[in-house]
Amino acid sequence: MTTLSSSPSSTSPADLVIIGAGAAGMAAAIFAGEAAAGRPVRIILIDGAAKPGAKILLSGGGRCNVTHDRVTPDDYFGGPRPLIRNVLAAFNERATVDWMRRLGVELTVEPTGKLFPVTDNAKTVLDALQRRIAELGITTRYGSRVTKIECPQPKHSALSTQDSALSTQDFVVHLLSGERLAARRLIVACGGRSLPKSGSDGVGLELLRELGHTIVPTTPALVPLVLKPNRQPGGRFEELTGLTLDVRLGLYDSAGRRKFELVGSMLFTHFGVSGPAPMNLSRHWLRARLESPAETWTVCMGHPRFNNPEEADAWLRAAAARSPRRPVAHLFTELFPERLARILATGTDRLIDMDRGERLELARALTRLPLPVESDRGWAYAETTAGGVSLREIDVRTMESRLVPGLHICGEMLDVDGIIGGYSFQWAWSTGHLAGRAAVKA
Ligand SMILES: Cc1cc2nc3c(=O)[nH]c(=O)nc-3n(C[C@H](O)[C@H](O)[C@H](O)COP(=O)(O)OP(=O)(O)OC[C@H]3O[C@@H](n4cnc5c(N)ncnc54)[C@H](O)[C@@H]3O)c2cc1C
Structure with missing residues (x-):
């Protein structure tokens, strides 16, 4: 008994x-x-x-x-x-x-x-x-x-x-x-x-x-995100370690539909990204992958002032009208810290030299830049x-x-x-x- x-x-x-x-x-x-x-x-x-x-x-x-x-x-x-x-x-x-x-x-x-x-x-x-x-x-x-x-x-x-x-x-x-x-x-x-x-x-x-x-x-949930090393864009996110900035983060499916979006502060680290914005986004990325595993989910980063690529393009056109010969990397320092501005402007020089397609490409980089998220940092x-x-x-x-x-x-x-x-x-x-x-x- x-x-x-x-x-x-x-x-x-x-x-x-x-x-x-x-x-x-x-x-x-x-x-x-x-x-x-x-x-x-x-x-x-x-x-x-x-x-x-x-x-x-x-x-x-x-x-x-x-x-x-x-x-x-x-x-x-x-x-x-x-x-x-x-x-x-x-x-x-x-x-x-x-x-x-x-x-x-x-x-x-x-x-x-x-x-x-x-x-x-x-x-x-x-x-x-x-x-x-x-x-x-x-x-x-x-x-x-x-x-x-x-x-x-x-x-x-x-x-x-x-x-x-x-x-x-x-x-x-x-x-x-x-x-x-x-x-x-x-x-x-x-x-x-x-x-x-x-x-x-x-x-x-x-x-x-x-x-x-x-x-x-x-x-x-509320977990930092790990980025794939040496991947797009420019494979240079490692250079950004220690950088904190305000970003708009969005979660997109393969058709480009936005599932979730938020604005907040983000810190680049030696492994990826941390801080309130990525940590708040983490549960949405992980839940989306859990609930729709066949779908490809992408986390995109953008400047908080732009709601969409069209708004960024309008800003670029206005900048081009104001000072067409200004180097893009220099222009981007109005939005981002210099290290990131240089990475985003990679391969481009002056707005005046760009055709419409190239400018729209740039507008996308300002609003929907894919972050190569590989995993989360785990329960610990x-x-x-x-x-x-x-x-x-x-x-x-x-x-x-x-x-x-x-x-x-x-x-x-x-x-x-x-x-x-x-x-x-x-x-x-x-x-x-x-x-x-x-x-x-x-
Ligand atoms: C690093 C860190 C920082 C955080 N900072 C904040 C913050 O500033 N503000 C905020 O709002 N939230 C914060 N959180 C989240 C917050 O701490 C938790 O959500 C909250 O503590 C949950 O409380 P809980 O009592 O439900 O669970 P827990 O705090 O996890 O407590 C559960 C308890 O149950 C015990 N237990 C588990 N299994 C057994 C078992 N089988 N038998 C006996 N005992 C058991 C555990 O030992 C533990 O003591 C943070 C979390 C972490 C990890």
């Missing part, structure tokens, strides 16, 4: 076990503890890492971009927008600011709209969360990796007759150590697959798949995960599973990914808030 571990914490079921002490799990623990409002509710927060919160400490370059001053459903991709809207409406960016203040963390907004702690130190955020968890008397079990979740069984099931030590009414959480914990309710907040060395390696998604959940296939460099538990299987008022009553899911595990700028944490806080409160109120 199987029995629960003899450790005191597991002799009777906990009211709530939370698996994963990242941003979402810690938020869920705090809101659950506060919702208990002094009632003797036993909450256990488990994490596989001995010291959880790795991502919080690394986030925002060690400063933790806690949220953004304006967060809308359009800043997210993945699950249905109306569902995302409901989640954000229940706990929005202003609620995050107030909550952080209650935790003792003052935030300041930067001109970009990103909010950081005034200390400019991510540890301020992690310490405040952990302090509140301790104040609320929540039991923490760090360094305890969960390997399996068993759901409550109907009384008449086979398990209930074979294993009388386990209440058929409870969840049973199996730890790697062999120990098992019983819980009346569960919150699963194991993160996605980004930065696997932090402990979020996708095992949580497998645990939920085993319970019947649909896992939308995952790809890295991804800031978040696209794909995950289908939001359609979640009641977004409580983050409770529609398939497994009593089990709530929050954070990056869900099929929702935000753009760069504090949106991932906002999703973690919002979903953690809903899950924590609902789990205790239930």
